[in-house]
Amino acid sequence: MTDDRDEGLEKRRTQLGAELETLRKEVGEDGPREVRAEASRKGYAEAMKLSSEFIAAIIAGAILGYLLDRFVGTAPWGMIVLLLLGFCAGVLNVLRSAGMVSTPPTAGPGKGKD
Template sequence: MADPTKRSEENGKEPTSSDDANLSARLKSLDARIDKASAQRSKTTESTARSKSDSNALGQAFRLSAEFVSGVVAGGIVGWLVDRLFGISPWGLIVCIILGFCAGMLNLLRAAGMLKGARYDEKR
């Protein structure tokens, strides 16, 4: 049986000191590249790590979607009530849903800060 502690190449020769030196040089080179890659990886993972701003952005997205949807739903409910009270079946619902859409867009723009809120113009 072959001795497992002795290493030999495929052609049956025993390793020489130059082979060991080459192997050591390659190992050192590989170690240096691994260290460099892990340092770069730690920099990129720190910069892409989840921060508090991600949760703030998610909360802002839910708030903006709720502002819009609530306007449309409120318009639909008011339109349905107008249809039931006055018997003008589809028209009350259609008009109020359109008005609800417009109100939802206005609320969305105000909540996003793209549109200033209504101000009182004090002229004396």
């Protein structure tokens, strides 16, 4: 009984191997690799975009806070407050870009108070 089972499995494995070879020849060996590489590049590009948006918001908040402290003389409170606001803005930008939060509605003609 186990011999019949082993022979059936071996026959099935050989048949699947032949079908796989046929598919590889039709599609080409580089097809799946290119698809995976493309997905990897898209993921990397998305990660770079999100991280640069986040870091840019923090840096902008820090610079504005430093300038506020420098000209108004409120050191270190301007930098602390605007750095935190920059952090919050960066998180919100990342969430919007990732599609987790919807974009705010634009106020056009006819919109607003009724």
